[in-house]
Amino acid sequence: MQSGGDSGAMRFPHRHLLAIEGMTPDAIGFLLDLADSYVDLGRSAERKSTLLRGRTLINLFFEDSTRTRTSFELAGKRMGADVINMSVSGSSVAKGETLLDTAMTLNAMHVDVLVVRHAASGAAKLLSEKLDCAVINAGDGTHEHPTQALLDALTIRRRLGRLSGLTVAICGDITHSRVARSNIHLLGTMGARVRVVAPPTLLPTGIERLGVDVFTDMREGLKGVDIVMMLRLQQERMSGAFIPSIHEFFRYWGLTYDKLAAAHPDALIMHPGPMNRGVEIDSEVADDIGRSAIREQVEMGVAVRMAILDALTRPLRGNQPQAA
Amino acid sequence: MARAVTRGGDSLALVNARLLDPASGLDAPGGLLVLDGRIADFGPAVFAAGTPPGIAVVDCDGHCLAPGLVDMRVRVGEPGEEHKENLASAALAAAAGGVTTLAALPDTDPPIDEPALVAFIARRAQEVGSVTVLPYATLTKRGAGKELAEIGMLREAGAVAFTDGARAIGDAQLMRRALSYAKAFGALIVQHPEEPSLAAGGAMNEGEFATRLGLPGIPALAEVIQVERDLRLLELTRGRLHFAHVSTEGAVAAIRAAKARGLAVTADTAPPYFDLNETAVGDYRTFAKLSPPLRTEADRLAIIAALADGTLDAVASDHNPQDQDTKRLPFTMASWGGIGLETLLAVTLNLVHNGALAMIEAVRLLTLAPAALLGQAEAGRLARGVPADLVLFDAERGWRVDADRLSSKSKNSPFDGRPVQGRVLRTIKAGRTVFQLAGRGPAD
Numbered sequence: 001m002q003s004g005g006d007s008g009a010m011r012f013p014h015r016h017l018l019a020i021e022g023m024t025p026d027a028i029g030f031l032l033d034l035a036d037s038y039v040d041l042g043r044s045a046e047r048k049s050t051l052l053r054g055r056t057l058i059n060l061f062f063e064d065s066t067r068t069r070t071s072f073e074l075a076g077k078r079m080g081a082d083v084i085n086m087s088v089s090g091s092s093v094a095k096g097e098t099l100l101d102t103a104m105t106l107n108a109m110h111v112d113v114l115v116v117r118h119a120a121s122g123a124a125k126l127l128s129e130k131l132d133c134a135v136i137n138a139g140d141g142t143h144e145h146p147t148q149a150l151l152d153a154l155t156i157r158r159r160l161g162r163l164s165g166l167t168v169a170i171c172g173d174i175t176h177s178r179v180a181r182s183n184i185h186l187l188g189t190m191g192a193r194v195r196v197v198a199p200p201t202l203l204p205t206g207i208e209r210l211g212v213d214v215f216t217d218m219r220e221g222l223k224g225v226d227i228v229m230m231l232r233l234q235q236e237r238m239s240g241a242f243i244p245s246i247h248e249f250f251r252y253w254g255l256t257y258d259k260l261a262a263a264h265p266d267a268l269i270m271h272p273g274p275m276n277r278g279v280e281i282d283s284e285v286a287d288d289i290g291r292s293a294i295r296e297q298v299e300m301g302v303a304v305r306m307a308i309l310d311a312l313t314r315p316l317r318g319n320q321p322q323a324a
Numbered sequence: 325m326a327r328a329v330t331r332g333g334d335s336l337a338l339v340n341a342r343l344l345d346p347a348s349g350l351d352a353p354g355g356l357l358v359l360d361g362r363i364a365d366f367g368p369a370v371f372a373a374g375t376p377p378g379i380a381v382v383d384c385d386g387h388c389l390a391p392g393l394v395d396m397r398v399r400v401g402e403p404g405e406e407h408k409e410n411l412a413s414a415a416l417a418a419a420a421g422g423v424t425t426l427a428a429l430p431d432t433d434p435p436i437d438e439p440a441l442v443a444f445i446a447r448r449a450q451e452v453g454s455v456t457v458l459p460y461a462t463l464t465k466r467g468a469g470k471e472l473a474e475i476g477m478l479r480e481a482g483a484v485a486f487t488d489g490a491r492a493i494g495d496a497q498l499m500r501r502a503l504s505y506a507k508a509f510g511a512l513i514v515q516h517p518e519e520p521s522l523a524a525g526g527a528m529n530e531g532e533f534a535t536r537l538g539l540p541g542i543p544a545l546a547e548v549i550q551v552e553r554d555l556r557l558l559e560l561t562r563g564r565l566h567f568a569h570v571s572t573e574g575a576v577a578a579i580r581a582a583k584a585r586g587l588a589v590t591a592d593t594a595p596p597y598f599d600l601n602e603t604a605v606g607d608y609r610t611f612a613k614l615s616p617p618l619r620t621e622a623d624r625l626a627i628i629a630a631l632a633d634g635t636l637d638a639v640a641s642d643h644n645p646q647d648q649d650t651k652r653l654p655f656t657m658a659s660w661g662g663i664g665l666e667t668l669l670a671v672t673l674n675l676v677h678n679g680a681l682a683m684i685e686a687v688r689l690l691t692l693a694p695a696a697l698l699g700q701a702e703a704g705r706l707a708r709g710v711p712a713d714l715v716l717f718d719a720e721r722g723w724r725v726d727a728d729r730l731s732s733k734s735k736n737s738p739f740d741g742r743p744v745q746g747r748v749l750r751t752i753k754a755g756r757t758v759f760q761l762a763g764r765g766p767a768d
Binding site: 021099100118120121122123125126140141142143144178181204205206207209210 | 530531534536537538541607655657
């Protein structure tokens with residue numbers, strides 16, 4: 001790792017991006033600042049940088065994803081990297097050996113950055129132990145989805161000018177959500193007040209120990225909040241086992257204007273996508289241009305991922321800062 | 325003695341030892357004489373007139389000489405998983421750990437559910453020779469938890485106790501009938517106490533750590549509920565039941581209360597549950613993925629208290645060899661279990677070093693107590709005429725567990741890298757030295 005005067009290496013001393021938990025406010029702030037500059041680049045006529053020319057980025061997805069994979073692909077290409085998408089279908093993943101076998105193959109290919117999504121918690125960490133390249137966790141089981149939390153934070157910061165002191169309600173299936181965990185860690189680290197709102201069966205044991213306030217009543221949980229962050233309810237959780245029905249879930253925990261009335265009048269609505277309209281969020285609310293930041297989240301996603309690629313490849317590039 | 329003395333066995337004079345015999349409570353300096361593979365005499369004055377001529381003399385240097393350890397919960401890899409362990413490698417590991425008698429779990433491939441398979445295990449073990457292998461049989465046919473196995477005939481064939489191994493008997497009616505039926509044969513039933521539906525899908529102890537790691541949890545209550553239900557069935561049937569590897573404060577409390585009510589219940593635990601807690605999982609360390617899962621610090625302390633007050637009757641290694649193919653995986657996909665034969669004594673001695681147990685009590689938990697549970701009257705004790713199964717250990721000697729240097733075929737020790745205090749110097753099986761620590765230099 002390079003050291004010395006470069007503030008990037010000092011502020012972001014990580015080889016991989018595996019989790020938000022454990023990151024300092026300074027490291028998060030650094031990534032968000034860097035991402036801000038990439039938002040500007042993305043909006044300019046010439047969207048390209050050459051920072052990663054000759055570098056290879058592999059998107060290794062063991063789970064289906066359109067938006068995260070596309071977002072990384074776009075980020076890599078805008079920075080001049082060679083981007084390769086590898087999707088490993090469900091059946092061959094069942095045998096876990098595939099994961100380490102794949103790692104060995106990638107090592108032999110001299111990859112610079114690996115973006116990985118996997119259904120097992122800890123999969124990105126396991127790969128990072130076996131690979132020579134930088135690893136970015138694009139979602140590991142129900143553990144973390146750090147780039148989603150970073151893009152959410154960037155969206156909030158650009159809209160409201162800060163993270164510290166805000167009250168954020170994260171609503172829905174907390175138990176099975178890696179997005180929720182990453183956001184809880186990030187927002188808490190940056191000084192926001194975090195609430196989780198969910199049916200009791202979708203609240204994991206000990207969640208309050210992560211520093212959040214726990215609500216099972218949506219209206220109470222939304223009272224006065226600055227941000228309402230909805231989570232996607234996975235198909236397989238919808239009937240019977242965790243909640244009685246979609247119908248009942250939407251009635252008590254679906255975001256409607258009626259429930260939203262409890263929040264701050266200017267409260268921002270967010271969703272990591274893809275949305276289940278009529279399950280966790282009412283269509284009208286989701287499409288409310290004035291209040292919904294859902295489309296903006298997508299734009300921020302590309303910028304955040306460019307910033308991460310920049311930060312993680314600095315040691316490779318001899319720590320040269322961003323070519324502005 | 326009803327049994328004929330084995331001729332051709334070895335003879336030894338073990339002098340200058342600290343003799344430990346939990347059966348008589350003996351903890352005193354002295355010597356022990358082995359003739360033809362059996363203990364001929366022992367005590368403070370046994371060599372007062374010198375050692376007999378023509379017999380090899382071992383100077384114990386003041387170290388502890390105890391009955392060979394009796395490990396009541398071991399996976400030997402046979403039949404079906406010989407690539408992870410086999411009887412020969414398990415015997416090596418046992419000898420290195422001071423274990424001279426072990427009970428082999430029956431949920432193998434195929435499961436030990438027929439008299440012929442029990443006989444197979446016994447025969448294979450005899451070929452190995454350096455450790456007595458006592459076969460368990462499954463409590464249910466194929467270990468599938470549906471129909472009772474032939475408990476009477478399996479017992480006649482040599483099965484020492486009945487268990488479905490890693491699988492709990494979840495069906496209450498089946499457990500009731502098993503407890504009831506086994507009474508006719510005085511057969512011991514060993515339960516893996518984990519309510520199956522509450523544990524389903526879990527990968528580690530439920531709680532804050534599991535939530536942070538995004539791993540599905542197994543609540544402590546899964547154990548407590550299974551124990552409490554089984555104790556009710558035990559009360560109803562007036563049978564006899566043993567709980568394996570108890571790991572929770574709640575289960576210990578239930579067993580303590582049941583013993584006070586006079587129920588015929590016993591229980592054991594394993595070193596990970598009094599030496600480690602759930603934080604050992606760390607960053608998805610699959611060697612710390614055990615069944616039952618490592619619990620909280622409060623549970624760990626409760627297990628120690630239960631060993632000290634007799635609520636828990638024995639300590640077993642719960643030796644479960646797994647190879648890289650089953651452990652080098654994402655945590656949820658990795659196999660359960662850790663090896664333990666070679667760390668059983670040292671980790672248990674930690675309880676002596678930190679004052680939780682007297683030395684003689686620690687030795688009892690590892691020898692006499694499990695031998696009694698398995699009906700082995702000649703094992704786990706120092707007595708004239710019993711086979712000279714002995715372990716000589718230096719209780720003070722420190723060493724660091726290095727999984728790569730262990731004898732077991734598999735290296736999945738949850739204690740890898742842990743400094744421990746207490747080292748097996750020599751293991752003697754029927755008078756023959758089956759393990760001797762190489763070199764007597766400074767701590768390695």
